[in-house]
Amino acid sequence: MELKDERYRGEVNIEGRRFRAAPFALLARSWYDRLSAGCGVAPDARGAAAMSLIGFLRRRLLVRRVIVLAAHLVLYAAAFLLAFLVRFDFSLPETYARQIAWGLSLAVFFRTVFGLAFRLYGGVLKYAGIGDLVNIVKAMSLASVALVVAVVILGIKDFPRSIFLLDWAASIALVGGLRFGLRIAREALTAPAAEELEGRRRVAIVGAGDAGEALARDLLRGYRDRYELVGFFDDNPRKQGLTIHGVPVLAPIIYLGDMVPRRRIQEVIIAIPTASGEVMRGIVSACQIAGVKFRTLPGVDQLLDGAISVNLIRDVAIEDLLGREPVHLEEGELRRFLRDKRVMVTGAGGSIGAELCRQILRFAPASLLLVEQSEPNLFFIHREMTKRRKDLPVVPLIADVLDRPRMEKIFAEHRPQVIFHAAAHKHVPMMEWNPGEAVKNNVLGTKTVAELAHQFEAEAFVFVSTDKAVNPTSVMGATKRVAEMFVQALAQESRTVFAAVRFGNVLGSVGSVVPIFKEQIAAGGPVTVTHPEMKRYFMTIPEATQLVMQAAAMGEGGEIFVLDMGQPVRIVDLARDLIRLSGLTPDRDVRIEFTGLRPGEKLFEEIGFDAEKMDKTRHPKIYTGRLLPVPRAHIEERVRRLLEAAASGDPARVRAELRAAVPEYQPTEAAPLPAPAPDVSGEERVLAQAGARNTPEGLPAAPRAAPAAAEPQTAGALAGTDPQGSEAPARPRGGAAGGEGERAAAFGAAWEKFAALCRERGFAGAAWKTMGMKPADQRQEFFNGDGAHLSSVTRSVAVTSLLFIELRFFYRNESGKKPNPEIKQAVRDVVSRISLDLAALHRVV
Known part of the structure; x- marks a missing residue:
């Protein structure tokens, strides 16, 4: 006796004879085999008994179908006779006996044939639904058309034409009534007491x-x-x-x-x-x-x-409240990109890597290579993938992307064609404490995998980046930016299509804010938020990975794709929503506590570049940034110096090399929180410390004046806020007089450079105004005349997370229209050349 894949193919093979069997017969056969084996029944005896069982079930199924067919034959005949009864006022005239006999035979024959064609006799009658009714109408309508044609061809005279319509309606009513009557009876009999x-x-x-x-x-x-x-x-x-x-x-x-x-x-x-x-x-x-x-x-x-x-x-879930629109993918393009390809995912056990694997499976790759350093993570994702697709080769590969010999052996053996590089260190505070490890994993790991993709002539390499690479203030963001620069440089001289994709935070990823908040809520609180005005972009993990795949399929080489993250969300609002979803009340059942910004954090993340430096793609949620690649020799030298600094174990040296490699990198470090006064709220305390967040390493924190003994300390008495709670800069270092003079000199020098650049580019005037600093620094100068009848363009440049300078460019506009492309380009040039000078002002604020 031989059993061949009976659950999937619907067949059993017993002693060389193949049988088609219904699922319940296969299940019965399986149960019988197990029971007989447990009782010590010989295989030959089991085969004979199984044949008897299968024969019994098949006979029972045949009897059932015969009964169903016979019931329908009766209904067809009854419908035809009912049509004649209705036509002739419930009497059958003898003069129409010939028409009745011929019509009855033809109607029953055609309705039986079309009933078989539409499988009316194979379903479970008591579970009838709309689909069954649609099939009944189709079958009865076609049978009625066939009946009309047959009556005409056979020349049956004096056949009442109204019979065709009455018979059609009666057959639908009776056949449908049988099914829905049984369904109603079943529901009535099974109704709860x-x-x-x-x-x-x-x-x-x-x-x-x-x-x-x-x-x-x-x-x-x-x-x-x-x-x-x-x-x-x-x-x-x-x-x-x-x-x-x-x-x-x-x-x-x-x-x-x-x-x-x-x-x-x-x-x-x-x-x-x-x-x-x-x-x-x-x-x-x-x-x-x-x-x-x-x-x-x-x-x-x-x-x-x-x-x-x-x-x-x-x-x-919190994802429901954020209301992200579903992603519409170019399925055909992704199928062309991934189908029958050998696809590698590094960091396959992480949140993004694992979801990438799930999405890639949909497009039937030739094989899926799971590269992961963590053995438990690799075990779980490999088990999940093999369960989802038993027919697809899924190869688990324990490997560290820093181990070049191991990675080279993997590339040589498996020859991946498409690589998604998601392996990275991602936690901002952790990388501030371990900057050398961030450089090794995020920079050297990316360099190793990218170079091997180039060496083994892979078709595409996709680097998963982050919004924290935009004007980075953290080690993690800066290392991701260096990796982007290396990938861009390599793309200029490789046949492999290299691309990077930036996006923000994903909901529910390991170590992200949502799981931490849930854990704190379950423990009864408090829920810890760094700052009341902290904002972040969020998207779901499936949405992020789908857009990464879509961007990868669109890549031509050297692009940095930016995903549309929608609107940023305040973290404190996210915390309150999670508390409410848990059935509790914020600040009553669960307290929210503000802890202050952590090292390397911003109040808000920048997902991309200036709007004028972004290009749309054919996908509405994907943009590309206009970032010119640096020469490969230059970035190679920067990476070499970074790796030497990482090997030295000196965090200051690592940050210095990162600053040299990424000019826009402005590291920040949080100062200790002051002791709160009894009558100062948590939000006021954090706002009060905003000015101390950007104290450079190695400089003392700004001194704070002690409150008068006779007056209670208020939020305005803390350094960094005025009495109304608005932000103000910390007192200058080295004494009030010296600090104010140093700040005035620095702002004056930056203004002179800004005004000179505006003159050079042909603007008629320039102005700026600080936002987030008291007293505000406001300057204006017109180069020719008093500024009457001039148009202007405004741009904002960040000095710190809370301090901005609003730049204004005046120009003559005879037509009164919007600025032309030349004006826009001149604005971009001036902003790009003055940005670093303005960012450097954080040292005197």
């Missing part, structure tokens, strides 16, 4: 659209013993007062708070898969105000097959 209905949970559905209807149908059909559907809430005025499956649409969503106690609603299910973040926030707020539990269906991007069921209901 009255005592079982008493403990049901009363639920309401928000959203009376297609998703809400499908969910209500599933609830009413399969979960009536557990849930009692009270009604729908929907803002569409045309749906108010209507019923869906007998359940009323109660009111708009805004009235949910009034209806919950009146209707004794215990739970609300949000069934709007396409809802934006703003809409979800409103619904969640309404549920929280009403004090009712709420859950939701997944978003439309997570409903892969479009099926709606109760099993998909889950708790509302």
Whole structure:
């Protein structure tokens, strides 16, 4: 006896004879084999018994189908006779006996044939649905057309024409009635008893659209013993007062708070898969105000097959409140890019790397190479990949990207064609404490893999970068920027298509803010936030990886792609949303504590470049930056010096070399927090320390004046804020008089250079104004005349995370139109040449 893949092929092979079997027959055969083996039954005896079992099941299935077919034959005959009875007032005239006999035979024959064609006799009648009704209408309509044609061809005279229509309607009614009658009977017989209905949970559905209807149908059909559907809430005025499956649409969503106690609603299910973040926030707020539990269906991007069921209901997640639009991929382009290719993912066990592997599997690569240093992470992602696709070679490779001989052996053996390089150190504070390791992993690791991709002539290399590489203030961001520069330089002399992709924070990644907040909330708080005004860009992990793949498929070589991250989110708002989603109240049940900026952090991240330095691509969420590549020899020398500094173990030397390699890198280091006064709020304390965040290494922190003994200390008494709580710079180092003089001199020198550059580029005047510093530094100069009838362009340049200088360029505009391309280019040139001088002013602020 031989069993061949019976669960997948629907076949059993017993002693050389192959049988087709239904799934329940295969399952019975499997159970029988196990039971007989456990009882010590010989294989030959088992084979004979199995043949008997299969034969019995097949005979039973045949008998069932014969009964179903016979029932339909009776219904077809009854429908035809009923049509004649209706036509002749429920009497069958003898003069039409010949027409009845011929018509009955033809009608039953054609309806039986088309019923077989549309598989009307193979389904389970008591589970009939709309699809079955559609097939019945199609089969009966085609049978009626065939009947008309046959009557005409055979020349059956005096055949009543109304019979064709009456027979068609009667056959649909009877055949459909049989199915839906059995379904109604089944539901009535299986309905829960009255005592079982008493403990049901009363639920309401928000959203009376297609998703809400499908969910209500599933609830009413399969979960009536557990849930009692009270009604729908929907803002569409045309749906108010209507019923869906007998359940009323109660009111708009805004009235949910009034209806919950009146209707004794215990739970609300949000069934709007396409809802934006703003809409979800409103619904969640309404549920929280009403004090009712709420859950939701997944978003439309997570409903892969479009099926709606109760099993998909889950708790509302923070991703739902952010409301990221689903990504639309160029499936054909990605299939061309990845199909039948050997694809390597470094850092495959990390959050981004693992999701890249999941997305890549969809496009049927020839093989998937998982490169990961962590053995546990590699084990889990390899197990998941092999479970998803048993037919695809998934190769687990424990390797460190810094180990060039090991990586070279992997490249030589597997010859990857497409490489996604996601291996990196990503935690900003951790890399501030270990700058040498950041250089090794992020710079040397990228260099090693990129050079091997070039050496072994891979088709494409994609470097996963970060928004922290834009004007970096952290070691992590600076090392990512150096890696970008190396990839760009290598792209200029390689046949391999090299590209980098920048994006911001991803929700739920390992070590990110969301899991940390959840852990703190579960522990009862406090939830720690660095600054009340801290903002970050967020996207979901699937969205980020899908856009990385899309950008990679679009790359031609040397691009730095930037993803559209949407609007930044305040971290404190994110924390409050997570607390509310946990059923708690911020600042009452769980306290939020502000801890101050950590080393290397910014108040906000810059995802890309100046808007005028960004180019659109054919994908609406992907841009490219106009960054000119540096010569490879130059970046090679910078990398060599960086690696020497990293090997020395001297953090100051590493930062100095990073500053030399990345001129826009402005390292920051947090100063210790002052002891808070009893009557100063957490937010005021952090705002008060804003001026001390950028104290350069090796210089003393700004002195702070002690408050008067007779007066309580206020936020304005702390260095860095005025009495109204606005930001002000820390007192200058080296004494008030000397510090003010040094600052005035530095600002004066920067202004003179700015004005000279404006004159050189032909502007009619220049002005600037500081924002975030008191007293503000405001200057203006017109080079020819008093500035009347001049147009202007304004740009902002950051000095620190909280201090900006607004630059204004005056020019003559005879036409009164917007600035022409020459003016825009002149503005860009001046801004690029003055930016470093203005950024250096942070030392005197």
